[in-house]
Amino acid sequence: MYTNFIYFIVVLLIFSTQQPSPTPRLSLYLTLLATLTFLSLFALINRQVFRRLAARMSAVSAGPHLAVLYHRTVSRQSLLAFLFFCLDIYLLDIKYYLTSVALIRGSFTLQGLAALALFLLHVTIVWFYSYQCHCRFSTSTCSPSAVVAANLKFNLAIILPWLLISGSFDLLQLLPVGSLHDQLNTPLGQLLFFALLLVIFMIFAPPLVVRMWGCRPLASGVSRSLIEKFCQDEKFQVREIVIWPGPGADFITAGVMGLHRHCRYLLVTEGLLNVLDDDELRAVLAHELGHVKEKHLFFYLIFLLGYLVLAFPLSTLSFLLVLASDLPLALLRRSDSEFLTLISMLSTLPLLLLLVFYFRFLFGFFIRNFERQADLYVFTVMGRGYPLISALEKVAFHSGNVRDVPSWHHFSIKQRVDFLAASARNPSLLRQHRLKLRRALAGYLVGLIAVGALGYLFHSGAVGKNLNEQLNYKMLTSLVQLEPENPLLLSSLGTLYYTRNQPQEAVRHLERALELDPDNPEILNNLAWVLATSKERSFLQPERALDLAVKAAASSQESHILDTLAEAYHVNGQARKALATAEEALAAATGNRSYYLEQVERFRAELQERESS
Numbered sequence: 001m002y003t004n005f006i007y008f009i010v011v012l013l014i015f016s017t018q019q020p021s022p023t024p025r026l027s028l029y030l031t032l033l034a035t036l037t038f039l040s041l042f043a044l045i046n047r048q049v050f051r052r053l054a055a056r057m058s059a060v061s062a063g064p065h066l067a068v069l070y071h072r073t074v075s076r077q078s079l080l081a082f083l084f085f086c087l088d089i090y091l092l093d094i095k096y097y098l099t100s101v102a103l104i105r106g107s108f109t110l111q112g113l114a115a116l117a118l119f120l121l122h123v124t125i126v127w128f129y130s131y132q133c134h135c136r137f138s139t140s141t142c143s144p145s146a147v148v149a150a151n152l153k154f155n156l157a158i159i160l161p162w163l164l165i166s167g168s169f170d171l172l173q174l175l176p177v178g179s180l181h182d183q184l185n186t187p188l189g190q191l192l193f194f195a196l197l198l199v200i201f202m203i204f205a206p207p208l209v210v211r212m213w214g215c216r217p218l219a220s221g222v223s224r225s226l227i228e229k230f231c232q233d234e235k236f237q238v239r240e241i242v243i244w245p246g247p248g249a250d251f252i253t254a255g256v257m258g259l260h261r262h263c264r265y266l267l268v269t270e271g272l273l274n275v276l277d278d279d280e281l282r283a284v285l286a287h288e289l290g291h292v293k294e295k296h297l298f299f300y301l302i303f304l305l306g307y308l309v310l311a312f313p314l315s316t317l318s319f320l321l322v323l324a325s326d327l328p329l330a331l332l333r334r335s336d337s338e339f340l341t342l343i344s345m346l347s348t349l350p351l352l353l354l355l356v357f358y359f360r361f362l363f364g365f366f367i368r369n370f371e372r373q374a375d376l377y378v379f380t381v382m383g384r385g386y387p388l389i390s391a392l393e394k395v396a397f398h399s400g401n402v403r404d405v406p407s408w409h410h411f412s413i414k415q416r417v418d419f420l421a422a423s424a425r426n427p428s429l430l431r432q433h434r435l436k437l438r439r440a441l442a443g444y445l446v447g448l449i450a451v452g453a454l455g456y457l458f459h460s461g462a463v464g465k466n467l468n469e470q471l472n473y474k475m476l477t478s479l480v481q482l483e484p485e486n487p488l489l490l491s492s493l494g495t496l497y498y499t500r501n502q503p504q505e506a507v508r509h510l511e512r513a514l515e516l517d518p519d520n521p522e523i524l525n526n527l528a529w530v531l532a533t534s535k536e537r538s539f540l541q542p543e544r545a546l547d548l549a550v551k552a553a554a555s556s557q558e559s560h561i562l563d564t565l566a567e568a569y570h571v572n573g574q575a576r577k578a579l580a581t582a583e584e585a586l587a588a589a590t591g592n593r594s595y596y597l598e599q600v601e602r603f604r605a606e607l608q609e610r611e612s613s
Contacts, residue, residue: 002367002409003075004123005158006359007082008116010352012162015115016108017348018089020096034092042084042122046077046129053133067402070133074126081122088118109166116159120152127151150245157209161304164205165197195305202301206258207239210265215242223273223281227266230282234381236289237261244269252395256288259297275394283378283387290377296370299441303363306444309452310358314350362444364408369437371410375420376430385420392417472496480509487517495526503539506530524552525561532568542571559589563599570603575610579603 026034053073057066088094098114099105131144172193218224218241227241244255244267252271258264266288276284291297378388396403396413403413411419423429476493483489494509510527517523525548532545549568552561562585569578582603586596 002359003078004155006355007078007119007123008155008158008162009355009359010082011085011115011119012112013351013355014086014089014348015095015111017351018095020093020099024093024096026092028097031092031094031097035088035094038084038087038092039121039125042081043125043129045080046125049073049077050129050133057133067399067405070130071402071405073133074130077126077130078123081119081126084122085115085119089115094118107170109163109170112162112166120155123155124148124152153213157212160205160209160212161198161201164201165194168197169193194308198304198308199301202297202304203259204263206263206265209257210240210242210267214245215265215267216245217241218243218268223268226278226281227268227285230285231266234286234289236266236285236292238264238266241266241268243267252399254284254288256291256297259301264292271398272395275398276391279382279387280391280394283382283391286378286381287374287388289381290374291370293377294370294373296374299366299370302445303366306448307355307358309448309455310354311351312452312455314354314455360408366437366440366444367409368411369433369440372416372419373433373437375416376423376433378420379423379427379430385424389417389420392420469496469500473500485516487513487520487523490516491520491523491526494530498530498534501535503530503534503536507539519551519555521552521555521561524548524555525564528552528568529564532564532571540571542568546572557584557588559585559596562588563596566599566603570606575603575607579607 024031050073053069057069060066095111098111104110104114127148128144131147134147218227224241230236231238231241238256239258239262242265244251244253251269252275253269254272255267256264257267266285268284272284273281375385375388378385392413393403405412410416419429473496476489476496480486480489480493490509490513494506494513497503497509498506507527507530510523510530513520513523514527528545528548531539531541531548534540546565546568549561549565553565562581566578566581566585569575569581579600582596582600586593586600589596
């Protein structure tokens with residue numbers, strides 16, 4: 001579950017940051033053919049790999065090494081599935097054709113679902129072909145299709161938080177509330193919005209997840225009576241005790257889900273109830289109670305929010321660092337499609353490294369030690385650790401001798417058993433482990449707050465603004481040296497000179513751009529703005545600015561072009577036309593509507609002042 005969670009985040013990150021090329025490498029027909037070819041090749045590889053593994057497992061005696069071998073192979077093939085997904089995205093440029101559909105292009109949710117569906121298609125192939133090997137050491141009696149369906153159902157619940165957040169974001173974008181759009185389109189606004197929805201999901205989503213998994217209330221009987229009495233004695237409040245369905249009898253586990261008691265569920269599998277005696281079942285329940293009492297579910301939410309806080313400044317910084325290097329200039333000698341692909345890959349790489357380090361190592365450290373702390377809670381409830389040791393040994397045996405199977409998110413059962421036994425001999429280990437976790441959490445929270453504060457200052461303060469401007473200046477000046485006759489580059493550099501309060505250089509570059517492309521509305525608009533708003537009177541040319549702005553607006557009715565026309569009317573003393581054009585710009589605006597609203601209010605106030613005087 002945890003590994004696929006990381007894969008899903010990486011898949012969404014790669015797909016969202018990949019920039020489709022202006023023209024695709026292959027036609028739609030060839031792209032579909034290549035995609036099917038890659039998919040068939042991946043299926044053939046998995047078929048061969050798991051056939052060889054099955055033969056190898058048949059040739060050796062049964063034992064825990066079979067489970068280790070199986071899980072390692074599945075992990076490698078899952079990684080291969082991810083690499084094939086990357087080939088589809090970066091090499092075949094599938095996103096170009098997906099976003100050519102208007103409905104998909106306008107929805108982050110539909111784009112993400114398309115990416116996840118493509119990745120899950122590859123992972124499903126791994127699940128299907130690995131089934132024959134899984135049967136070599138497990139007691140599962142389900143068909144391969146049933147196992148695949150159960151895995152899909154289980155993993156779809158992992159996607160729910162993203163689906164809620166992304167879907168809500170898409171819906172809010174449709175609302176006719178300009179100021180809300182402006183806030184949501186800022187990095188900080190998106191961070192706060194995602195954080196709020198994630199908190200809401202973690203509190204209220206468990207009933208939906210339980211339904212998705214097909215859980216059902218545990219029927220009345222000995223097991224339910226024992227669990228209810230345990231919950232009553234330990235003040236362990238849950239909404240319901242449910243059976244957690246799985247693909248076979250070797251699905252032996254328990255879990256607790258939900259931050260609030262009214263939305264909290266205690267999940268147990270039939271396999272667990274069948275193999276444990278009463279004391280062992282109480283010990284497992286004590287473990288789940290430990291997660292609740294030690295607030296582990298709350299800290300899981302903090303860690304998810306923490307990644308958003310860390311990725312917030314890095315998402316912009318990584319792109320700026322790529323621009324600061326000489327790589328973009330070297331890449332420009334390649335085709336446009338290669339340039340965009342490589343730039344998106346390079347700017348995404350730091351985020352991928354952060355994601356892998358954060359979840360695989362940092363989160364992995366805490367989740368392993370949270371599990372150990374939950375194990376140790378059995379001493380608080382029962383005063384002894386043997387019942388949980390016995391339960392863990394049974395789970396390991398009936399799950400296919402997985403006692404020594406390592407995991408980045410759980411200590412192996414052998415390690416857990418050994419630590420429980422050591423804690424029984426030396427009770428001071430309980431206090432030492434609690435102190436270790438408290439110190440680690442304190443260090444994490446201090447670091448998170450510090451990075452979050454620096455990220456906010458970077459985005460909102462002068463440091464980030466100046467760095468962004470300096471890197472843009474370096475990039476544009478270098479590009480103009482490479483392509484001195486490129487009108488769009490000259491126009492962009494001229495506009496940047498104007499923001500740097502260098503009107504002479506701004507006018508020189510914009511005039512040259514206009515000579516090269518006299519009908520380009522963006523160039524006309526940029527030069528008109530400089531001539532209409534320059535702070536140095538020697539560069540103010542109101543009449544020419546109006547001529548240029550009128551010509552630009554005749555070719556394009558975009559909000560920023562209409563805004564320039566309104567400004568040109570204003571400096572030429574045509575207040576009524578300035579107000580009418582500003583209102584048109586506001587109506588056409590899709591983002592930053594607050595600015596256009598201020599312009600309307602400004603011109604309206606000026607018109608009223610003129611008419612009253």
